[in-house]
Amino acid sequence: MTDCKLIIAGLGGQGVVFLSRLIAQAALIAGDDFITYESHGMAMRGGSVSSQVKIGKHYSPLIGHNTADILLVLAPGEYARNRHFLKPGGTALVNSDILLENLAPENIVDATTLAVNQNLPKAVNLVFSGWASEHPAFPFNFSQMQQAAEMMAATPAIKTANLKALEVGRSKILQIR
Amino acid sequence: MRQVMLGNEAVARGLLENGCTFTYAYPGTPSSEILPAFLKQAKSENIAVHGHWSVNEKIALESAFTASITGMRSAAIMKQVGLNVAADAFLSSAYLGVTGGFVVVSTDDPGPNSSQTEQDSRMFAMLAKVPVFDPATPEEAAKFTGLALKLSEELELPVLLRPTATLCHARQNLNLNKISPSQRKPEFIRQPQRWAATPKNRFAQHQALNQKLLKLAADPRFDFSRSTDPDKPQTPYAIIASGCAWSLTADLLNDLPENQAEQFTLYKVDLPYPLHRGARNHLLDKYEKIMVIEESMPVIEYQIGNQERVCGRTDGTIPDAGALTPEIIAAALDSFRKKLPLKLLNDITLPPGKRPSLCPGCPHRSSFFALKKALPKGIYAGDIGCYTLGINLGALDTCLCMGASITQAGSFYQTFAKSGEPIPPIAAIIGDSTFFHSGIPALVNARWEGSRFVLLLLDNSTTAMTGNQPTPAAGTRADGTQGPGLALETLIKGCGIDKITVVDPYDQEKMITTLKEAQTYTTSAEGGIAVVIARRGCLMIAAERRLLPNLKVTIAETECTGCGYCTKAFECPALVSYDADGEKRVMIDPITCTGCGQCVVTCPQEAIKLG
Ligand code: SF4
Ligand code: SF4
Numbered sequence: 001m002t003d004c005k006l007i008i009a010g011l012g013g014q015g016v017v018f019l020s021r022l023i024a025q026a027a028l029i030a031g032d033d034f035i036t037y038e039s040h041g042m043a044m045r046g047g048s049v050s051s052q053v054k055i056g057k058h059y060s061p062l063i064g065h066n067t068a069d070i071l072l073v074l075a076p077g078e079y080a081r082n083r084h085f086l087k088p089g090g091t092a093l094v095n096s097d098i099l100l101e102n103l104a105p106e107n108i109v110d111a112t113t114l115a116v117n118q119n120l121p122k123a124v125n126l127v128f129s130g131w132a133s134e135h136p137a138f139p140f141n142f143s144q145m146q147q148a149a150e151m152m153a154a155t156p157a158i159k160t161a162n163l164k165a166l167e168v169g170r171s172k173i174l175q176i177r
Numbered sequence: 178m179r180q181v182m183l184g185n186e187a188v189a190r191g192l193l194e195n196g197c198t199f200t201y202a203y204p205g206t207p208s209s210e211i212l213p214a215f216l217k218q219a220k221s222e223n224i225a226v227h228g229h230w231s232v233n234e235k236i237a238l239e240s241a242f243t244a245s246i247t248g249m250r251s252a253a254i255m256k257q258v259g260l261n262v263a264a265d266a267f268l269s270s271a272y273l274g275v276t277g278g279f280v281v282v283s284t285d286d287p288g289p290n291s292s293q294t295e296q297d298s299r300m301f302a303m304l305a306k307v308p309v310f311d312p313a314t315p316e317e318a319a320k321f322t323g324l325a326l327k328l329s330e331e332l333e334l335p336v337l338l339r340p341t342a343t344l345c346h347a348r349q350n351l352n353l354n355k356i357s358p359s360q361r362k363p364e365f366i367r368q369p370q371r372w373a374a375t376p377k378n379r380f381a382q383h384q385a386l387n388q389k390l391l392k393l394a395a396d397p398r399f400d401f402s403r404s405t406d407p408d409k410p411q412t413p414y415a416i417i418a419s420g421c422a423w424s425l426t427a428d429l430l431n432d433l434p435e436n437q438a439e440q441f442t443l444y445k446v447d448l449p450y451p452l453h454r455g456a457r458n459h460l461l462d463k464y465e466k467i468m469v470i471e472e473s474m475p476v477i478e479y480q481i482g483n484q485e486r487v488c489g490r491t492d493g494t495i496p497d498a499g500a501l502t503p504e505i506i507a508a509a510l511d512s513f514r515k516k517l518p519l520k521l522l523n524d525i526t527l528p529p530g531k532r533p534s535l536c537p538g539c540p541h542r543s544s545f546f547a548l549k550k551a552l553p554k555g556i557y558a559g560d561i562g563c564y565t566l567g568i569n570l571g572a573l574d575t576c577l578c579m580g581a582s583i584t585q586a587g588s589f590y591q592t593f594a595k596s597g598e599p600i601p602p603i604a605a606i607i608g609d610s611t612f613f614h615s616g617i618p619a620l621v622n623a624r625w626e627g628s629r630f631v632l633l634l635l636d637n638s639t640t641a642m643t644g645n646q647p648t649p650a651a652g653t654r655a656d657g658t659q660g661p662g663l664a665l666e667t668l669i670k671g672c673g674i675d676k677i678t679v680v681d682p683y684d685q686e687k688m689i690t691t692l693k694e695a696q697t698y699t700t701s702a703e704g705g706i707a708v709v710i711a712r713r714g715c716l717m718i719a720a721e722r723r724l725l726p727n728l729k730v731t732i733a734e735t736e737c738t739g740c741g742y743c744t745k746a747f748e749c750p751a752l753v754s755y756d757a758d759g760e761k762r763v764m765i766d767p768i769t770c771t772g773c774g775q776c777v778v779t780c781p782q783e784a785i786k787l788g
Contacts, residue, residue, distance in 0.1 A: 011531065013769075024348055034350065035348070038183075054254070059313060059423075059428050060428045062422060065504055077531065080528050081530055084525045084527075
């Protein structure tokens, strides 16, 4: 049984909620219980937003300071705003085009450029998660994320685009290795 | 069957699993997803139901109540401040009682994150003398919705369900029960002494209501002293909690080191009002000190009513404002155990986050820009919706509650006029949905009183803030069927307003001249209220996006001086500042830019160019 607490942060419109649902879907595929929390309403108008995902037996979706296992950040500016949630020894993975203070370069990917170069400007979140799912700390493997992305696609065209975006992200990390 | 559901979808599921066929709602965060989920699930299971976006919460509650007194199970759904709007009907319905199960769902927003207050609907239930359930998880939300419908029918009383935002927007895999269609037929039994009770009968009804509540406070189903493991040895400390405050505390106790956790016993209250008397007495006998953890007001704490032995929100063990977080509860547990005052660790200072702003290309931004140009020294009385964000643009001065913009504009006018002082330009800014909600009586009143101001009606043909629910103007209903439309112009004319102009806010020049004309009209001898309808659809709607002019807009790096006027006065998220060799410049982000071209006129250097 996986027990993992994740925080997903970014700006409204970046697909933070979608990413939390994708991970929840992966948990479902893996047979794990979970509870997540999504921001709605005013904050969605481009402001700072975050989703919380708790995998395992939990009642509340809220995650306390210094307790998150993983921090997934879609906008560089949101890293500093959410770092305090990470437990000592936890893993932060950040989408950024610049290096960040207190973060090893291998924990940073420029998913936005990758996505734009592949003509997938709306799928930055999926490119990012394809990359993140290859990290040893990530609670699900790439194929579980693939299945989740397939299940969440409303049309065959979206499905193809989702899978392509995941693959773009993953190939980035495989190249480095 | 197990399925992933949002807390709000689980509430909808609970309604359907328990034969609720009539659901009325007014959208508002965090409640907005319930009605669409109700209709969607009913459709996919082929069950005939009726669900409708009412024009406001009062109408939603009255509609659902009426369905219920024909014996049908029904629900009224709103956010906590919506219950204020529906208060008259809500309190009265408690005296009259119901026949079919009737649940009022009022979602709370501790924090607050998307509301004007962080009031506690459970407190409202107490005021109305209506029983209230406080679910702790999405799974429980579905279950308690069903319990609420059944209890309502059993006691012939309205029952409130109070989920908080954390639960509404929590997603969980949960167990579903079967949905079976209701076989009931409506039957209205005429009983005017009940349904149209006079004050004398109302007194008798009040006494009967009190009897029902007394009975419920002794109902063994809600004896929360049995909500914990009976074999657990006596602990020094007891905690009583309900709803999301309970789930937070339960998770936290699970994470505590065992030698600390074993000092606490956590009791869970499902029905915070009326609080079970026996359980209360039992726990007071059993424990020296009890801490109550609840959101957001001390509803359980007041009912226990022993200030010496009970702590929580009333004595500062838990802060009396703001949403509960794991940190606050951890600190409260600590202070409770050590009998020390609460010490919150405020050691984290966060860099400021990005504030929300209107979407790129949003027509409201253009309206606000024109308003500032046309009435630069004006008082801008604002209202509730996406356009409350006009505050970022310096184009909104007040925001009291739904529909207040028109009343406030009128009252500003009267205050200056009746004091014999010069009257500044005054504008009321209201969206189309808010105008339908509660702006109409305000407009009738303002005209009657003889007030004069510019009413800028931002008509984007939708309820945008809460997820684009339809409005009566187009006539499309919650279930997608088409009703008769109602043109805003006709409605406003019917309120006795003669000066009405419709403008496309993207035509900024015309917007400015129209607003200036409107202002002149308010000061002319035969003038009065002038209405300017700024009409262009919300860009969250795909069909409206297709109407965008698709312009190519760029900023010439050599001409931009980096003054920042465009980012400040226009604040389009697609206008981004960057650093060009040590100098500030602004560029247009090609991914988020919608090509509306509206920023072009803002640049004093004319550095923003088309093509
Ligand atoms: S584009 Fe114009 S308004 Fe914006 S910063 Fe540059 S000079 Fe100023
Ligand atoms: S054209 Fe200008 S105002 Fe319109 S979306 Fe692009 S940057 Fe924003």
